Amino acid sequence: MQKLILNQSLLQKLSPQQIQFIKLLQIPTAELEGRIKEEIEINPALEEGAEEIQKNEFEAEFDEDSDYDDRRNDELDIDGYLNQDELNGYKMYGDGTFQDEEEREMPMASRHTLADSLYQQFGFLLLTEQQRLLGLHLLGSIEGDGYLRRPLRSIANDLAFTQGIYTSEPELEKVLHKIQTLEPAGIGARDLPECLLLQLRRKKQSDLIVQLAIQVIEHYFEEFSKKHYEKIQKRLGMSQEEARQVLLLITRLNPKPGSVEGDDDRAHYLTPDFILINNNGRLEVTLNSRNAPELRVNRSFAEMLDTYHKSDKTNKNIRETVTFVKQKLDSAKWFIDAIKQRQATLMRTMNAILRYQYDFFLDGDENRLRPMILKDIATIIEMDVSTVSRVASSKSIQTEFGLYPLKYFFSEGISTESGEDVSSREVKNILRELIETEPKRKPFSDDKLEKMLNEKGYFIARRTVAKYREQLNIPVARLRKQI
Numbered sequence: 001m002q003k004l005i006l007n008q009s010l011l012q013k014l015s016p017q018q019i020q021f022i023k024l025l026q027i028p029t030a031e032l033e034g035r036i037k038e039e040i041e042i043n044p045a046l047e048e049g050a051e052e053i054q055k056n057e058f059e060a061e062f063d064e065d066s067d068y069d070d071r072r073n074d075e076l077d078i079d080g081y082l083n084q085d086e087l088n089g090y091k092m093y094g095d096g097t098f099q100d101e102e103e104r105e106m107p108m109a110s111r112h113t114l115a116d117s118l119y120q121q122f123g124f125l126l127l128t129e130q131q132r133l134l135g136l137h138l139l140g141s142i143e144g145d146g147y148l149r150r151p152l153r154s155i156a157n158d159l160a161f162t163q164g165i166y167t168s169e170p171e172l173e174k175v176l177h178k179i180q181t182l183e184p185a186g187i188g189a190r191d192l193p194e195c196l197l198l199q200l201r202r203k204k205q206s207d208l209i210v211q212l213a214i215q216v217i218e219h220y221f222e223e224f225s226k227k228h229y230e231k232i233q234k235r236l237g238m239s240q241e242e243a244r245q246v247l248l249l250i251t252r253l254n255p256k257p258g259s260v261e262g263d264d265d266r267a268h269y270l271t272p273d274f275i276l277i278n279n280n281g282r283l284e285v286t287l288n289s290r291n292a293p294e295l296r297v298n299r300s301f302a303e304m305l306d307t308y309h310k311s312d313k314t315n316k317n318i319r320e321t322v323t324f325v326k327q328k329l330d331s332a333k334w335f336i337d338a339i340k341q342r343q344a345t346l347m348r349t350m351n352a353i354l355r356y357q358y359d360f361f362l363d364g365d366e367n368r369l370r371p372m373i374l375k376d377i378a379t380i381i382e383m384d385v386s387t388v389s390r391v392a393s394s395k396s397i398q399t400e401f402g403l404y405p406l407k408y409f410f411s412e413g414i415s416t417e418s419g420e421d422v423s424s425r426e427v428k429n430i431l432r433e434l435i436e437t438e439p440k441r442k443p444f445s446d447d448k449l450e451k452m453l454n455e456k457g458y459f460i461a462r463r464t465v466a467k468y469r470e471q472l473n474i475p476v477a478r479l480r481k482q483i
Contacts, residue, residue: 021338025345025387028394029288030271036293039335045301045328046335050294114144114258121182127175133165134175138188146187146258147195148176186257193221199253209245212236216246224250227481247482272398274350276361283361285347285354285397292343295336297329345383349391350406352380357409364401367426372410427458428468435474440482 027035040046118139127135137159141150152172159165180188185202189195196217203210216224220232233243273291277284304325354361356376359368374392378385392406411424434452438444444452446469450462460468474480 021341022390024338024342025390026393028271028396029273029290033290033293036295036339043328043331043335045298045325046332047296047298048294049296114142114146115139118142118179118182118187122179125178127178130165130167130171131175131178133163134159134167134172135179137163137165138172138176138179142179142188142258144258145256146184146189148188148190152176184254184257186254189257192255193217195255195257196250196253199257200249209242209249212238212242212246213249216250227479229481272403273346273395274397276354276397276399278362278400283354283358285350287343287347291346293339295339297332297336301325301329345387346391346395348381348383349377349388350397352377353406353409356380360409361399364399366429369409369411369425371424374410424468427453427460428472430456430458431465431468432472432474435469435480438480440480443477443480445477 024032024035040048122135122139125135137155138148141155142148152169156167156169156172159167176188180198182188185199186195187198189198197214200210200214200217205211215236216232220235223232229243229247232238233240238246271288271290273288275286275288277286353372356372357370359370360366362368374385374388378388381388392410395406396403397406430453431449434444434449446462446465449469450460450465453460453465469476
């Protein structure tokens with residue numbers, strides 16, 4: 001027997017225009033231009049240029065069309081949105097590749113890559129044809145940081161199955177040793193100890209400090225990595241000064257030899273989303289001009305619909321054409337509206353951040369940053385916290401004292417002895433200063449740092465000290481210890 005059950009549920013729905021706006025709000029300026037060009041390519045109803053103020057006869061008729069109104073007011077289930085990429089034939093991409101607005105030659109940085117350098121040097125080695133083929137395959141397996149992490153056995157199997165070249169691990173090892181003689185020193189190493197040893201063996205072997213450093217890496221690398229210097233010093237019978245020189249020598253070696261050359265020949269540019277200007281003590285923030293493109297609905301495309309509108313509406317092909325044209329015009333208008341809404345939301349949010357952190361923006365002093373969370377700005381601009389989060393994500397502002405990501409200005413607050421709220425960033429700066437001035441032979445523990453901060457009026461727990469230290473990428477006291 002079937003039963004009728006009534007269930008009550010609450011669903012969040014987003015209109016197509018809201019979805020469009022959310023996607024555009026998240027992307028940074030560097031990607032916006034590419035996203036716009038991409039939209040123009042897939043939508044013939046959209047084009048670059050100033051929007052026409054005067055309303056033509058078609059637009060008046062189009063606005064009165066009931067089908068268009070119904071589709072514009074249509075809503076989309078949030079679950080459906082998360083599980084599909086296309087809506088009513090309208091493809092909404094969340095990202096794009098930045099391209100310059102005009103077709104013109106741009107100066108680009110040129111680099112000699114690691115691969116270029118290695119292949120060039122490899123050509124001067126005296127090798128048999130078999131060794132040359134093996135060497136080329138080994139060079140192709142070296143990663144960007146200069147290491148060869150693939151086991152030689154796997155490389156031998158690859159050569160046999162893919163190229164019909166049969167070899168053995170000892171033969172590959174012999175060719176690898178030749179590659180390891182190339183520059184930079186340490187190239188082709190299979191792990192960090194081998195990388196350091198390759199560099200040490202190129203130094204003067206009669207030097208006592210070099211000999212001791214080689215022994216440390218060969219026999220006591222684990223103790224060295226854990227900074228058990230006293231144990232190593234005792235076992236090798238080194239004096240305090242010798243131990244200090246050995247440590248200095250090893251720490252000056254390059255753990256990533258591939259970074260000497262660099263494996264990326266592309267030049268990277270930072271594009272700020274906002275620009276801050278101090279106009280005689282008055283701070284003014286503006287949007288990057290690339291955030292304000294001039295877009296409009298293609299007039300000829302609109303007139304095309306006007307022509308079809310006066311044609312025989314009973315013809316199936318004409319009806320399909322009218323539906324397609326309306327759909328593209330609908331998408332074009334939505335896109336233009338979303339771009340305008342993006343501009344307004346960006347400026348509204350940035351102006352709120354500017355007012356909240358005004359003292360910092362005057363001179364760039366980190367100690368003048370106020371505690372600020374997303375909810376603070378959301379309350380000021382009367383928008384949802386998620387909207388502020390999307391604006392802060394991947395956005396930056398250019399100031400007279402540097403380029404800052406918007407996330408930089410958000411931090412939690414900490415109460416001082418006087419009851420005043422200070423930014424956690426200020427506490428982190430003081431923590432960094434304490435660690436930088438600590439005795440190197442006996443670094444401060446987290447407990448000691450907690451007491452020192454409490455004495456300065458910053459009441460935070462030891463676990464908070466540990467959290468801030470980790471966020472600053474500072475290791476524990478034992479690993480900061482030096483001779």
